[in-house]
Structure formats: structure tokens, C-alpha cells
Amino acid sequence: MSKVKPAALPPDTMIGGYRIIRKVAAGGFGVVYLALDSDGQQIAVKEYLPASLASRSPGELAPQVPAEKLSLYRLGLKSFFEEGRALAQISHPSVVSVMNFFRENETVYMVMNYLEGAALQDFIIIARDQKLPKVFRESTIRSLFDEILRGLRIVHQHKMLHLDIKPANIFITDDNKSVLIDFGAAREVLSKEGNFIRPMYTPGFAAPEMYRRDSSMGPWTDIYAIGACMYACMQGYPPNEAPQRLEKDRIATALTRLRGIYSDNLIEVVEWCMALDPLSRPQSVFALQKELSREGERRYTKLSVAEKVRLQFDTMVTDSKKSGKALASSVVKPK
Amino acid sequence: MKFSVFQVSRKGGRQLNEDRMGYSYTRSSGILLLADGMGGHPEGEVAAQLALQAMSALYQKQANPVIEDVTAFLTAAVLAAHRQIIKYAIEKGMLDTPRTTVVAALVQNGMVSWVHCGDSRLYLVRKGQLVVRTRDHSYLEQPPKGHTPTRLAEQANRNILFTCLGSPAKPQFDIAGPVALLQGDKLMLCSDGLWGTLSDDEIVHELGAGVVGDVVPAMVEMALERAGATSDNVTAIALEWETPDAFADTTHDEATEKLEDAGFISTMQSGGMDADDDELDDAAIERSIAEINEAIRRSAAKRR
Numbered sequence: 001m002s003k004v005k006p007a008a009l010p011p012d013t014m015i016g017g018y019r020i021i022r023k024v025a026a027g028g029f030g031v032v033y034l035a036l037d038s039d040g041q042q043i044a045v046k047e048y049l050p051a052s053l054a055s056r057s058p059g060e061l062a063p064q065v066p067a068e069k070l071s072l073y074r075l076g077l078k079s080f081f082e083e084g085r086a087l088a089q090i091s092h093p094s095v096v097s098v099m100n101f102f103r104e105n106e107t108v109y110m111v112m113n114y115l116e117g118a119a120l121q122d123f124i125i126i127a128r129d130q131k132l133p134k135v136f137r138e139s140t141i142r143s144l145f146d147e148i149l150r151g152l153r154i155v156h157q158h159k160m161l162h163l164d165i166k167p168a169n170i171f172i173t174d175d176n177k178s179v180l181i182d183f184g185a186a187r188e189v190l191s192k193e194g195n196f197i198r199p200m201y202t203p204g205f206a207a208p209e210m211y212r213r214d215s216s217m218g219p220w221t222d223i224y225a226i227g228a229c230m231y232a233c234m235q236g237y238p239p240n241e242a243p244q245r246l247e248k249d250r251i252a253t254a255l256t257r258l259r260g261i262y263s264d265n266l267i268e269v270v271e272w273c274m275a276l277d278p279l280s281r282p283q284s285v286f287a288l289q290k291e292l293s294r295e296g297e298r299r300y301t302k303l304s305v306a307e308k309v310r311l312q313f314d315t316m317v318t319d320s321k322k323s324g325k326a327l328a329s330s331v332v333k334p335k
Numbered sequence: 336m337k338f339s340v341f342q343v344s345r346k347g348g349r350q351l352n353e354d355r356m357g358y359s360y361t362r363s364s365g366i367l368l369l370a371d372g373m374g375g376h377p378e379g380e381v382a383a384q385l386a387l388q389a390m391s392a393l394y395q396k397q398a399n400p401v402i403e404d405v406t407a408f409l410t411a412a413v414l415a416a417h418r419q420i421i422k423y424a425i426e427k428g429m430l431d432t433p434r435t436t437v438v439a440a441l442v443q444n445g446m447v448s449w450v451h452c453g454d455s456r457l458y459l460v461r462k463g464q465l466v467v468r469t470r471d472h473s474y475l476e477q478p479p480k481g482h483t484p485t486r487l488a489e490q491a492n493r494n495i496l497f498t499c500l501g502s503p504a505k506p507q508f509d510i511a512g513p514v515a516l517l518q519g520d521k522l523m524l525c526s527d528g529l530w531g532t533l534s535d536d537e538i539v540h541e542l543g544a545g546v547v548g549d550v551v552p553a554m555v556e557m558a559l560e561r562a563g564a565t566s567d568n569v570t571a572i573a574l575e576w577e578t579p580d581a582f583a584d585t586t587h588d589e590a591t592e593k594l595e596d597a598g599f600i601s602t603m604q605s606g607g608m609d610a611d612d613d614e615l616d617d618a619a620i621e622r623s624i625a626e627i628n629e630a631i632r633r634s635a636a637k638r639r
Contacts, residue, residue, distance in 0.1 A: 034338055077620070077622075081623045081624075081627065084627040085623075085626065085627055085630060086629045087628050088627050088628075088630035088634060089633075089634060090634065091634040091635070091637060097634075098627075098631060099631065100628065100631065101627040101628055101631070102623055102624065103620065103621070108620070108624065110561075157548065159339075216357050218342070277352070278570075279344050279346065279352040279354070279355075280352060283343050283344055283345055284343065284552060286552065287345075297395050
């Protein structure tokens with residue numbers, strides 16, 4: 001099969017009564033367009049068009065699906081519906097909302113509210129490039145995740161898991177609201193085996209149980225990802241992947257370096273969320289919210305000289321072990 | 336079959352949480368499982384995990400989509416769990432075997448049956464009243480004949496079990512049911528971290544006080560707070576039976592009807608209950624789209 005990506009629909013194409021302005025994103029699942037509705041309001045339209053299963057030549061409307069890929073294509077369609085169903089039930093400012101769902105051009109489209117702004121990931125990259133000790137201010141981190149957790153709580157109340165929370169899927173709008181986006185990956189079914197639906201995962205943000213087939217996922221799985229996102233907001237880069245952590249866990253050491261920069265409480269919360277044992281994490285968003293919103297004076301425990309020396313030693317050891325490979329966590333420079 | 340489930344496990348003042356829980360269901364049958372790995376022996380959490388895995392594996396094999404012989408299944412499941420633990424201990428050349436309690440409830444055909452071994456309990460509450468709860472396999476709850484425990488002895492003996500899974504002796508267990516479920520019935524499995532701190536009356540009262548998604552976490556929180564820094568781990572999994580009103584003629588299973596005969600879902604992976612109907616034909620696509628748009632309308636209406 002050709003590696004050519006299916007062509008996006010050109011500007012001014014009318015689909016389902018919406019007029020396409022331009023393509024804004026494309027992923028494995030398909031294409032997202034900025035479009036206008038009949039009232040001239042901006043909306044986002046997500047088109048189901050998995051690049052690995054369907055093709056479309058420029059100028060065509062309907063995608064072509066080879067016969068041997070048809071069943072997978074249909075299976076993927078189900079996960080697209082799953083995302084629609086999930087989002088349709090939820091109405092919360094911190095969760096992207098779906099407004100309409102329709103079928104045209106032999107595929108399906110999901111209409112969502114159009115968000116203007118940038119992903120948290122972009123903000124992290126900008127912030128860390130300034131090379132300040134703090135990537136984000138603590139109060140920023142707290143209020144950002146307070147908003148996201150409110151949304152996530154509703155998601156869990158609907159007995160759904162996001163399963164792909166990461167800075168790229170947390171959107172910060174221009175009017176300063178944070179919104180959880182992309183519920184599609186949660187139900188990625190393209191690697192289906194038997195009756196199991198195996199979710200895809202993003203290294204660094206995926207909890208260890210996401211890598212195991214037999215394990216039980218739950219709210220704690222999303223909570224791990226939240227912890228990893230907070231970690232990324234503090235360090236400026238993602239944490240080590242879970243399998244790597246199971247071998248040698250450097251998260252605690254990495255967090256120790258942040259002592260005195262961020263409050264003890266915040267550091268502890270991140271550590272709690274990122275516990276390798278699912279049962280040692282906050283078991284519900286509520287439990288996490290409670291801890292995160294704990295009022296009172298923030299305590300900052302600075303590193304003692306002895307601890308600093310030990311950390312430095314640790315860095316040296318790490319460096320010599322990893323020479324030539326990725327930089328040790330303490331000296332990562334972006335880009 | 337329609338129900339809602341809530342599960343929660345919280346670490347108390349212990350170093351490890353050795354409690355494990357989970358559930359699995361097919362289109363017309365479901366099983367809830369809870370195991371509490373025992374302290375005083377090695378790797379209690381492994382024993383608990385193995386027990387759950389063995390039992391749910393057997394369930395997934397035999398539930399097509401219902402279990403034919405419930406008693407035979409529950410017996411086989413407990414023994415399979417026991418054997419798995421012993422096998423693990425032998426393979427690892429352990430001097431002492433890991434041990435665990437277990438309680439499992441099987442729901443199908445509008446009935447519940449259960450099995451338990453040790454002191455993890457099942458509570459069935461109807462309209463705020465206790466219908467039934469399991470009797471622990473402890474010297475307190477099932478004293479040897481002719482023995483009346485004194486108050487002090489009761490305290491001391493609460494944790495002493497005379498059977499469990501994983502011990503060299505063959506486990507003793509009790510199978511009970513089937514009990515027909517009525518709408519609104521609540522079924523809860525819990526570890527001794529919960530019932531050791533809250534009285535039966537409190538548990539029954541709390542369970543009757545609201546939906547499982549609210550009352551179960553509240554109860555667990557209450558137990559943890561009351562027990563303080565030395566609290567045991569507290570784990571509970573509860574189900575609320577939501578079968579449609581008996582007077583309505585729709586007795587079909589609303590929530591699980593879309594599961595294929597062979598399909599099953601294990602432990603709250605998502606709300607995506609329609610795991611499998613591979614025939615996603617045009618009609619099914621249209622239906623899905625209509626459903627989603629209906630849900631959007633409902634949510635939009637709520638917003639106003």
C-alpha cells in the first residue's frame with residue numbers, strides 16, 4: 001500500500017452543511033478541519049480517514065478502502081463512534097464537546113467546538129527553552145490541573161477512561177481555559193486480538209498497566225498520566241517510560257532535584273500519582289483533587305549539602321553509564 | 336442486564352496494599368471478585384492477584400454468555416485459584432506459600448450466587464435492609480462447637496481465619512444463592528478493612544443511602560478516617576441492580592445487549608459496552624450516528 005497520506009478535502013468543500021476553511025490537523029485516525037456552520041460560526045470537523053487503511057486522491061470526496069482492509073476500517077469506525085458516544089454524554093467546559101455527527105462521502109464526521117489556542121505541550125516547550133529553574137509556576141500548575149481534573153472526574157463518572165492523557169491532548173485556549181481533547185486514542189482498536197481491545201499508549205505518560213494485557217485499568221490509569229503531565233510541567237520533559245521505570249526508577253531522584261523549587265506537597269502529589277503499583281495511586285480523581293487543593297502554607301524543603309553531593313554523584317554515575325545515549329535526566333537540554 | 340458498578344481500593348497505613356478487586360461481564364452474566372492477600376505470609380498481593388486472574392480466566396472461558404452450572408463453576412474457580420497459588424509457590428521454591436481470602440459474586444438470569452473463603456465479605460442490601468451477608472471463616476464468626484468467645488477473645492480472634500486460599504490444607508469455602516435480584520438491590524464485596532471499622536448497621540445504612548458511585552467511596556473514606564494512621568487497606572466493589580421495572584414489558588438487557596455471545600468485558604476499561612458486533616453494516620452505522628446525535632441533544636438540553 002502506498003505511503004501517501006489520503007488527501008484532505010480542499011477549502012470551501014461543503015460537508016453536512018458546513019463549509020471547510022482549512023485543514024488544521026491530521027493524525028492516524030483522519031483529518032481535522034476548521035469549518036463554518038450555516039451561521040458563520042467556527043467549528044472543528046473531524047473526518048474519519050485512517051491513513052493506513054484508506055486512500056483518497058486529491059479532488060476526490062470518498063475515500064477508497066481496499067477490500068482486504070475493509071473489516072479493519074469498519075472496526076476503526078467503531079472506535080470513532082465510541083469517541084463520539086463518549087463525548088456526547090459529557091458536557092463540561094474542560095472536556096471538548098461534540099455538537100453533531102453525520103455521514104457523508106462514505107465516511108463519517110464529528111463536529112466539535114473549535115478551540116483557539118495551543119496544546120500544553122507547546123507551552124511546555126516554550127517555557128523550558130527559557131531555561132529558568134521553574135518551567136511553570138506552581139500556582140499555574142495547580143490551577144491548570146484543577147480545571148482538567150474537574151473534567152476528568154466527569155469523564156470517569158460516565159464510566160469512561162481517557163487513556164491517552166498527555167500534554168499534547170491538553171489544550172489551553174486563548175481565553176485561558178484548559179480542555180481535555182482527543183478521546184479517540186482511548187478506543188484505538190486497530191491492533192485487535194481476540195476479544196481484547198488493546199489501547200495504544202504514549203511512552204512516558206502511559207501507566208505500567210497499559211503495557212500489560214491482563215491488567216486492570218481504571219481511574220488510576222488516567223491519574224498516572226495526570227501525574228506524568230504535572231511532572232512534565234515541572235521538569236520540561238516527559239518522565240521515563242514505565243517499563244524503564246520498572247527496571248530502574250529514577251523518578252524519585254528527578255523529583256528530589258525539584259525540592260525547594262516546588263513545594264513538598266506538589267512533589268509528593270506527583271510521586272503519588274505516578275506510583276508504579278496502580279493501587280498505591282489516588283484511586284479516584286476526587287482523592288487527587290482533595291490533596292491538590294489542600295490549603296495551607298506551602299512547605300519547601302531545600303536540599304541539604306549532603307543530598308546535593310549525593311545527587312551530583314548520581315548524575316556522574318548515570319552519565320558514564322549512558323554515555324552517548326540520551327542525556328541523563330538532570331542535564332537534558334531541549335532541542 | 337443492566338447494572339452499575341463501582342470499585343475502590345485505598346491503602347491504609349500499611350506498606351503494601353494486598354487487596355485486589357475486579358469484575359468481568361458478558362452480555363448476560365457478570366462476576367465481581369475481591370481478594371485480600373494475607374499478611375504474615377509472603378507475597379499476599381501476589382496470591383490475591385493470582386486468585387482473581389484464575390477465577391476470571393475460568394469465567395471468561397465458561398460464560399458463553401452465561402455459566403451453565405453455577406455451583407460447579409464457583410467450586411472450580413475457587414479450587415483453580417488455590418492451585419494457581421500453590422503452583423506459584425512451588426515454582427518459586429518458596430518456604431511458605433502466599434495466601435489470600437476471596438469472595439466472588441456471579442450475577443446472571445436476574446439472580447446472584449456467591450462463594451467466599453476467609454473473611455472478605457459479601458453484603459446484599461435491599462431497600463435499606465440487609466438481605467444477607469457472608470459469615471467469615473474465622474473463629475469469631477464460626478466458633479468451634481461448644482466454644483463461646485468472650486468479648487476479649489472476640490477482639491483477639493477477629494483476624495484469625497481457619498481457612499484461606501494458598502495454605503497447604505485444602506480450602507474450605509461456602510457457596511450460596513441463587514437469590515433473585517430486585518431493582519435497586521445493592522451488592523457489595525469488601526475487605527476486612529471496611530467491615531472491621533464500620534458496623535454492619537452502618538454499612539447497610541450507608542449502602543442504602545444513595546447510588547453506589549457515591550456511597551461506596553464515602554464509606555471507604557469513613558473507614559479510613561476512623562481507623563486513622565494504622566488503618567488496614569480498605570477495598571470494596573459494589574453493584575447496583577438496575578433491571579427495568581418488572582411491570583414494563585422490556586425485560587431485555589439494555590446495557591449489555593450489544594455484547595456478542597462470545598464477547599466479554601473485564602474490569603471497567605471503558606463504557607464501551609458494545610465490544611463486538613463485527614457486522615457494522617450500513618444500518619448499524621446509521622443507528623450509531625442516530626444514537627450519538629440523540630445523546631448530544633440530551634446533553635445539550637441538560638446544559639440549558
